[in-house]
Amino acid sequence: MWVYEKKLQYPVRVSQCNPRLAKFLIEQYGGADGELAAALRYLNQRYTIPDKVIGLLTDIGTEEFAHLEMIATMVYKLTKDATPEQLKEAGLGAHYADHDKALFYHNAAGVPFTATYIQAKGDPIADLYEDIAAEEKARATYQWLIDMSDDPFLNESLAFLREREVVHSQRFREAVEILKEAREQKRFF
Amino acid sequence: MAFTNRKTYTPFIGRYDPCQPIRVKTYETPPHLYLGFQPPGLEQFSPKEALKRGTLWKALYSPYTSPYGDYR
Ligand SMILES: [Fe+2]
Numbered sequence: 363m364w365v366y367e368k369k370l371q372y373p374v375r376v377s378q379c380n381p382r383l384a385k386f387l388i389e390q391y392g393g394a395d396g397e398l399a400a401a402l403r404y405l406n407q408r409y410t411i412p413d414k415v416i417g418l419l420t421d422i423g424t425e426e427f428a429h430l431e432m433i434a435t436m437v438y439k440l441t442k443d444a445t446p447e448q449l450k451e452a453g454l455g456a457h458y459a460d461h462d463k464a465l466f467y468h469n470a471a472g473v474p475f476t477a478t479y480i481q482a483k484g485d486p487i488a489d490l491y492e493d494i495a496a497e498e499k500a501r502a503t504y505q506w507l508i509d510m511s512d513d514p515f516l517n518e519s520l521a522f523l524r525e526r527e528v529v530h531s532q533r534f535r536e537a538v539e540i541l542k543e544a545r546e547q548k549r550f551f
Numbered sequence: 552m553a554f555t556n557r558k559t560y561t562p563f564i565g566r567y568d569p570c571q572p573i574r575v576k577t578y579e580t581p582p583h584l585y586l587g588f589q590p591p592g593l594e595q596f597s598p599k600e601a602l603k604r605g606t607l608w609k610a611l612y613s614p615y616t617s618p619y620g621d622y623r
Contacts, residue, residue, distance in 0.1 A: 372602075501579075501581070508615060508616070508617055509618075521605075522603075522605040524605075524615055525604060525606055525611075525612065525613060528582070528583050528606070528613045529606050529608075529611055531583055532586060532611060535583070536588050539588045
């Protein structure tokens with residue numbers, strides 16, 4: 363079970379009304395390398411992986427939901443006060459036609475989320491290598507988002523999320539080492 | 552050459568490329584690629600600093616700014 367804390371992992375501030383950025387950010391909401399895919403991937407792998415790394419998957423999988431919530435907040439703030447006209451100009455007309463201002467799990471190009479974004483091979487090394495790749499891809503996505511955003515406040519939150527992907531990748535790499543050689547060393551989170 | 556987490560390469564530039572060529576391309580090689588299994592006792596940020604940066608560990612801190620800064 364989970365315990366919910368009613369606050370964001372990192373504050374989300376947006377300096378300007380820019381719905382176009384929301385269209386790009388949604389990539390990390392319902393995209394292949396987004397936070398939803400990450401959370402579902404890790405939490406699902408927990409059942410068929412050696413005990414030693416189950417806790418890590420629980421921790422990181424849970425944190426990904428906290429990231430999902432941050433992305434949702436960004437998208438909401440960027441779109442909540444936009445007129446249909448502004449949304450149309452921002453390339454969100456098709457989204458508005460289907461969803462009004464509701465968020466939806468799709469990528470920046472509007473492709474709906476699919477379970478095929480996540481893998482579960484059952485082989486611990488294969489699954490952890492997939493997780494490492496997923497973290498590097500999420501890190502890269504945050505880089506491309508920062509490259510396109512000129513909102514300094516938003517970029518602070520995006521830099522935080524990118525840093526977390528770096529830390530996650532490091533921990534998954536350590537998990538591989540733990541499985542390679544059952545070493546007696548303390549783990550640091 | 553000094554160590555950096557942003558590497559560069561110079562791709563081939565054709566004579567008739569339609570866009571203004573970017574002569575030096577970059578890619579990121581963040582610090583965790585070099586750390587291996589994290590050794591104990593590494594330097595930490597203060598708790599407040601760590602919350603802001605997204606990591607407790609100085610060795611894992613990876614700042615990022617757009618490499619296109621110079622082109623804009
Ligand atoms: Fe992550």
